Amino acid sequence: MRPRFFLPDIADTGVGSLPEDEAAHLTRVLRLGVGDDIDVFDGVGRMFHARVESVAGVRVTVRTLGPASAAPEAAVRVTLVMAVLKGDKMDDVVRDATMMGVVVLQPVVTARSEVRVASLGRSHRVERLRRIAVSSAKQCGRATVPDVRPPLELRTWIAGQAGRGGDGPPRHERDPAIVFQEPSLGATTALRDLPRAAAVQLVVGPEGGWSEDEHAAFQSAGFRAVSLGGRTLRADVAPLVAMAALFEAWQGW
């Protein structure tokens, strides 16, 4: 298998320069050079067989030779609306969700999140998560890099879903929303009993679960509640379990 590189702006001419960190990975880590065969993907679904044409410091130029096959995308477009977790746990969530086939990742700050939106902005966390998404796409063979959005307060995100206010998300983000919750919080539905949709938003909570207010807000917004069994799942693997269950229920693999 040829090593894969992210080349977001593949030119029509078939020649392009790798972004700086990709170029460094090619020359310094993999020790590749002129004439070596690689694959490049544009992050929005196209993968090409390519060859390194020139290397000059951090500037690596490649020429595409023809289409290459990428891992198939999931049959259901998943937006993961994920409560921000402590420490490095979001790194694992982004890595795993990318590998599972997530298309959009919307971090949300909830009542029981232990971080604030402002501090996330200062720490350049989103840039970091985007790099992880690129790296995970490479590893799992996808030509699509999920869109990691800037964090929102959960209530802002919910308001956008209801179409309130002029600053809500674009229409395609108002796909049906499924909230995963502990069965003790209230009645839940089985995934298989929900109508299959081509695109869906999966809403997954933080370590401490949802607050009563959040639960009430989900209900008023008309979201469907689903449980993943009675054993307490770690918050950082819950998105993976939720996506696997959804793909199985809806045959979205």
Add this chain to the structure above:
Amino acid sequence: MRPRFFLPDIADTGVGSLPEDEAAHLTRVLRLGVGDDIDVFDGVGRMFHARVESVAGVRVTVRTLGPASAAPEAAVRVTLVMAVLKGDKMDDVVRDATMMGVVVLQPVVTARSEVRVASLGRSHRVERLRRIAVSSAKQCGRATVPDVRPPLELRTWIAGQAGRGGDGPPRHERDPAIVFQEPSLGATTALRDLPRAAAVQLVVGPEGGWSEDEHAAFQSAGFRAVSLGGRTLRADVAPLVAMAALFEAWQGW
């Protein structure tokens, strides 16, 4: 929620001594003492409300006060037959599989495993994995601790499934086996099309996947092959994805 402790031999009298590491956790980490309320579970399905009766060094005696509710067990009994992974990755597999509800965990050494059965024995890896299973059971609220078996060569395990030889596993380990594999290796079935069983063995491979010989051995043994989509899953999260898909397909949550 009361802190939980593992007390494998809960006496009929209702009085018992915690194992040494559990006792140390109670006194040194949680700083509990005489009169404090805890829960104790026996690892085979029973959870009790209990009270600390005496503390003398590492000897902590507790008295059970009555039954307490544990997290429900999964409706399908899963044996995870898991290729041994590099480094600490098996720790995560055991932790996550326990949380998902696995009942038996059978590590197997495969053609592409980078460790040998003998070296696993020397490193006391199984003891370590058993401690992790206890700790994960505590966290997720199960009163059942999965049985972590000593590692076997994959071919030994397969031979035992076919009932060859007198040293094969007991009958209950010959439940139907489902092998998870990359779709490129051959035809696969959808989980939902397999007949639901009360107990099943899920066979998950290492980082490098199955060898051709192993694939052939699975086929001759009559195991069913299932794919989890075309994106390459990390070996250490594949068991989690496999169990989630199975529970959803068979409503085994």
